[in-house]
Amino acid sequence: MKADPKRVLTGEHYLDGDHACAEGALAAGCTFIAGYPITPSTEVVERISERIPTVGGIFIQMEDELASMAAVVGASWSGAKALTVTSGPGFSLMMENIGLACMLEAPCVIINVQRGGPSTGLPTLTGQADMMQVRWGSHGDYEIIALSPNSPQECFFFTIKAFNLSEKYRVPAFVMTDECVGHMTEKVIIPEADKIELFQRRYTKLPPEEYLPFKPGPNLVPEMVKAGDGYRIHATGLTHDEKGYPVMNWEAQEKLVRRLVEKIRKNADDIVEYEEEETDDAEIVLLSYGISSRVAIPAIQKARAEGIKVGVLRLIVVWPFPEKRVYELSKKIKAFVVPEINYGQIVLEVERSVHGECDAILVPHGGGWVHNPEDIYRGIKEAVK
Amino acid sequence: MNETLTKEMGVIEEKHPMENILRMDRIPHIWCPTCGIGIAVTSFAIALEKSKIPLDQVCVVSGIGCSGRVAGYVKLDSFHSTHGRAIPFATGLKLGNPKLKTVVFSGDGDIIGIGGNHFIHSARRNMDMLVLCINNFIYAMTGGQLAATTPLTANTSTSPYGNYETPFNLPYLADSCGAVYVARWTVLHVRRLANSITEALNKKGFSFIEIICPCSTIYARRNRLGSGLDLMKFYHDNSIIKHGANTKELDIGFQQKIIVGKFVDRERPTFLESLNDWNRKVFGDKFKEYGGPDDGD
Numbered sequence: 037m038k039a040d041p042k043r044v045l046t047g048e049h050y051l052d053g054d055h056a057c058a059e060g061a062l063a064a065g066c067t068f069i070a071g072y073p074i075t076p077s078t079e080v081v082e083r084i085s086e087r088i089p090t091v092g093g094i095f096i097q098m099e100d101e102l103a104s105m106a107a108v109v110g111a112s113w114s115g116a117k118a119l120t121v122t123s124g125p126g127f128s129l130m131m132e133n134i135g136l137a138c139m140l141e142a143p144c145v146i147i148n149v150q151r152g153g154p155s156t157g158l159p160t161l162t163g164q165a166d167m168m169q170v171r172w173g174s175h176g177d178y179e180i181i182a183l184s185p186n187s188p189q190e191c192f193f194f195t196i197k198a199f200n201l202s203e204k205y206r207v208p209a210f211v212m213t214d215e216c217v218g219h220m221t222e223k224v225i226i227p228e229a230d231k232i233e234l235f236q237r238r239y240t241k242l243p244p245e246e247y248l249p250f251k252p253g254p255n256l257v258p259e260m261v262k263a264g265d266g267y268r269i270h271a272t273g274l275t276h277d278e279k280g281y282p283v284m285n286w287e288a289q290e291k292l293v294r295r296l297v298e299k300i301r302k303n304a305d306d307i308v309e310y311e312e313e314e315t316d317d318a319e320i321v322l323l324s325y326g327i328s329s330r331v332a333i334p335a336i337q338k339a340r341a342e343g344i345k346v347g348v349l350r351l352i353v354v355w356p357f358p359e360k361r362v363y364e365l366s367k368k369i370k371a372f373v374v375p376e377i378n379y380g381q382i383v384l385e386v387e388r389s390v391h392g393e394c395d396a397i398l399v400p401h402g403g404g405w406v407h408n409p410e411d412i413y414r415g416i417k418e419a420v421k
Numbered sequence: 422m423n424e425t426l427t428k429e430m431g432v433i434e435e436k437h438p439m440e441n442i443l444r445m446d447r448i449p450h451i452w453c454p455t456c457g458i459g460i461a462v463t464s465f466a467i468a469l470e471k472s473k474i475p476l477d478q479v480c481v482v483s484g485i486g487c488s489g490r491v492a493g494y495v496k497l498d499s500f501h502s503t504h505g506r507a508i509p510f511a512t513g514l515k516l517g518n519p520k521l522k523t524v525v526f527s528g529d530g531d532i533i534g535i536g537g538n539h540f541i542h543s544a545r546r547n548m549d550m551l552v553l554c555i556n557n558f559i560y561a562m563t564g565g566q567l568a569a570t571t572p573l574t575a576n577t578s579t580s581p582y583g584n585y586e587t588p589f590n591l592p593y594l595a596d597s598c599g600a601v602y603v604a605r606w607t608v609l610h611v612r613r614l615a616n617s618i619t620e621a622l623n624k625k626g627f628s629f630i631e632i633i634c635p636c637s638t639i640y641a642r643r644n645r646l647g648s649g650l651d652l653m654k655f656y657h658d659n660s661i662i663k664h665g666a667n668t669k670e671l672d673i674g675f676q677q678k679i680i681v682g683k684f685v686d687r688e689r690p691t692f693l694e695s696l697n698d699w700n701r702k703v704f705g706d707k708f709k710e711y712g713g714p715d716d717g718d
């Protein structure tokens with residue numbers, strides 16, 4: 037299905053990352069947006085509230101982030117493409133209902149414009165320290181999808197991508213941007229609507245008597261219905277069977293949790309996406325995501341000028357993690373160098389994936405600003421030693 | 422009854438009168454004998470039939486608790502959400518598809534305790550939904566802890582020497598936040614409650630009905646009030662019907678008189694009416710009213 041031209045602001049624009057996310061959501065056909073103001077994400081909902089009356093859809097400023105996230109799950113089940121937007125403290129408040137979205141297999145998108153934490157931290161300054169929280173911040177076991185844009189242009193495209201993936205896999209999909217990308221203004225080219233491909237939610241064609249709302253389809257994803265379609269479904273956050281009815285025993289738990297996890301893990305090859313550069317004969321690979329992937333460029337150039345063979349693996353989809361590719365590369369290289377604006381989150385996943393074949397060297401940053409490229413350069417130098 | 426016996430006796434097997442609305446494949450339910458929640462569900466079922474609202478459009482949302490299990494037993498699109506968040510979940514359903522009729526059915530702890538913030542804001546916005554709140558004065562499902570509705574001096578497992586916190590007066594709270602319909606009944610008043618639910622179902626905007634309900638296993642036992650039946654008798658002897666009563670005067674003391682009735686019935690533009698009217702004013706023909714996911718153009 038192609039995007040609706042009335043929702044797509046085709047043309048060349050100068051937008052900041054937050055505004056580009058808003059345009060991405062509208063282009064993706066998002067018709068329900070719930071939000072609560074929080075720096076540095078507020079501009080997303082500000083732009084949406086300005087645009088939505090003439091584009092079609094509903095924006096509501098909820099009383100808190102618990103409410104925003106709960107409303108998003110409800111709206112998803114009524115058939116809307118639903119979005120909420122937040123940053124650190126609000127993200128923490130959303131956790132319980134993110135778990136509900138996983139359990140109810142409600143397609144939805146959450147944009148987290150990361151800032152420095154913990155707690156109120158640095159409201160106006162950047163961070164990348166919610167990368168583990170996004171994965172397992174809600175209690176229980178589950179898998180989600182998370183993307184990490186490094187420019188306003190990518191904010192636009194990755195928001196659309198997040199909607200497509202969330203609709204396809206019936207799972208919350210996250211756009212993990214950050215204050216730097218959110219507030220930087222760059223050229224954003226918005227293509228014509230017929231160049232934007234949208235994934236259409238798979239609604240069942242079975243009659244109500246035959247339909248089981250949580251019976252997995254071929255890719256482990258159940259076909260959906262929406263409230264009001266006459267199927268009279270029941271959906272619960274309790275462990276449930278294919279009918280959606282609660283079942284309180286370990287067998288039902290095993291069956292359900294395993295499928296929730298496997299519907300992402302087994303489809304990882306379809307979901308995973310990254311960019312590679314000069315990895316063929318690399319001795320060092322710089323593995324990065326989001327804003328850190330741009331800050332690393334001068335460091336890579338400097339190292340290459342000295343004759344060090346530095347390749348790049350830049351994550352577009354962070355979760356699920358491209359563990360297969362990381363392992364393949366690990367057998368040919370000396371080390372991965374991982375700059376991130378935290379004290380070691382994605383680097384743990386790199387360490388796990390290399391199975392001891394090479395080193396994983398973290399270049400940490402506490403947040404509030406991006407790395408000095410010199411620090412990343414020193415990380416590369418250390419790696420070749 | 423065994424089938425041969427039924428035949429021999431010539432007994433006609435009738436359908437359960439509420440089969441249209443109950444998930445018979447989930448019965449027996451989990452509620453204790455003489456718990457009042459089932460009676461509230463009966464009143465709701467009667468009201469739904471009377472209201473003539475197409476059942477396919479009705480969505481029931483519950484939070485967590487004994488009362489929160491209602492969503493699991495009604496044969497309607499039904500959602501068992503998280504503790505306290507039934508109201509925002511229903512808000513999403515309604516705004517995602519404005520054609521739906523949303524009913525929140527949950528407990529006092531859920532709607533007023535942990536979910537109180539959503540309650541006051543939804544009443545303020547006049548969000549289209551009917552909120553049915555089972556008030557059993559306690560957190561029953563977790564074993565009988567203090568609630569924001571526990572009467573002064575009542576015993577709970579976390580106020581084992583008696584409650585010294587002032588409880589909420591729910592109709593007053595709903596009224597002052599802007600609810601367009603506010604009533605209180607006990608589950609003894611099955612027909613009155615059903616009529617009230619029918620009336621509220623046919624109203625636009627935020628309607629609220631408090632349903633006083635026996636928790637025989639926990640509240641009654643801890644406070645030595647006898648069985649569920651004894652509580653029903655207490656309601657019989659101690660409820661006073663007073664329509665239009667000043668909601669300020671509806672506090673409930675421990676084993677004191679309970680004033681019931683319809684207290685508020687007024688008109689106010691709903692959230693969606695206000696949103697649409699305002700945008701039509703501002704944008705004229707350029708405003709694109711959202712009618713739900715099936716409203717393609």
Ligand SMILES: Cc1ncc(C[n+]2csc(CCOP(=O)(O)OP(=O)(O)O)c2C)c(N)n1
Binds near residue numbers: 485504528555559
């Ligand atoms: C976030 C969260 N906190 C606590 C609980 C535990 N819990 C389950 S039900 C409940 C109380 C329910 O009380 P009420 O809404 O009055 O329902 P009742 O059981 O009395 O009908 C609590 C505290 C929970 N499920 N989720």
Ligand code: SF4
Binds near residue numbers: 453487561639
């Ligand atoms: S514990 Fe109380 S409220 Fe819960 S089912 Fe039993 S009687 Fe009803």
Ligand SMILES: [Mg+2]
Binds near residue numbers: 486556557558561
């Ligand atoms: Mg209770």
